Amino acid sequence: MNLLNLIHLNGLRAVETVGRHGNLSDAANELGVTPGAVSQQILKVEKQLDRRFFERTARGLEPTALGAKALPYLTSGMRDLAAGAALMRGDQDDRLILSVPPVFAAKWLVWRLGRFHDAHPHVTVRVDATMKLVDMPTSDVDLCIRVSERSSPDVKTTRLLRQRVFPVCSPVIAQQLKTPRDLLNVPVVRDQLSMFDWDLWFNEDEPRDAELQNGPTFSDASLCLDACIACQGVFLAWDTVACDALAAGSLVAPFERKVATPYTYQLLERPGALKGRAINQFKTWLIDELRGSLGDAVDW
Incomplete structure (x- = not known):
């Protein structure tokens, strides 16, 4: 030494x-x-x-x-x-550190986490809302949710959810949208950090992303969604960010089409984690919750 x-x-x-x-x-x-x-x-x-x-x-x-x-x-x-x-x-089997993207935490996880605590009151979950890279073998993070095109060969990974995109807007703006071509007549709210554009959703005989009217642009998808609720335009959203607003009626999806992106939500586990029972309880709860809110998009 x-x-x-x-x-x-x-x-x-x-x-x-x-x-x-x-x-x-x-x-x-x-x-x-x-x-x-x-x-x-x-x-x-x-x-x-x-x-x-x-x-x-x-x-x-x-x-x-x-x-x-x-x-x-x-x-x-x-x-x-x-x-x-x-x-x-002194880490115990009753404390989990979970790293998740901020928009997933804000628009989906935080509204459901109370049900996990009710079902498993002995487990404490600390949520780190971040997009920073996490090295699972050497960090103190027990579980990490990320959106990626491929799985890591060095970390136990569970595919959770296909990421699908579709337009959302307020009920007022939806009245103007009968066909995809009508999207040319309304402002488009954009996420400047988005990994895809509208050409992914459009069919070949429909408008192109470059033809759309630019509305407000934000660096956070949560703000894009709130802008749509405030009638500022149409946003190309995905299931986890929009499902609760759609269920509440503050947003609507004017078209039925949902298009899969190359990305999936994945759950990564720290190798050799000492908290196997709590990890399995959280994983089971998470998949059940995803199935309940987004059934046909869930992978397992």
Whole structure:
């Protein structure tokens, strides 16, 4: 263990995280620091050991032969440290940390979470509403819900829900919409962070996204939905963000068509989690709730 006295743990974390991501930006996002700080930590470790662990290329940081050999050991070590820290902190089977996208938390989860607490009063759930990348093996997050095109091969993943898109608007604006071509005559509320545009929903013989009138633009889908409720335009929404407003009648879907995107909601579990009972209880409850509110969109 004497060698570890020469190297700061933060430096080893930086090497391991960059090794997994292959670039400074994603590693910095996971570690909650700047890319420059990550780079400095790596340079410090390389100087301390007089070895190079990465080659700086135009595509990012690529492990040297030595780095590639060392990285699996670092990843395994960080995972064990995280498990040890959880035990030292006194983590119990009755506390779950859940990481979810903010719009999913605000428009779907928060309105139902009370039912989980009623059914399982011994389990406490802490919700982290964030889009930041989560490294499940080394973080303290027990469950993570993300929207992605593919599953992670290194983490236990449960497909929850197909993401489907469809127009929504206020009942007043819906009166103007008889066919998809009528969308040319109303403002369109846009989410500037959206992963898709209206061309995904339109058929070939219908208008194109570029032809639509631009209404207000927001950086949060929750605000887009609220703008539609306030009669400011039509929004290309999806099931989890719009289902409750549709059920309440504050929004309507003027057309029956729902089009699947390439993305699915996925539930990721921390490997070797010490909270198996609580995780299984939450997973079962979550799938049941999704089935109840969005039945035909649910995958399992």
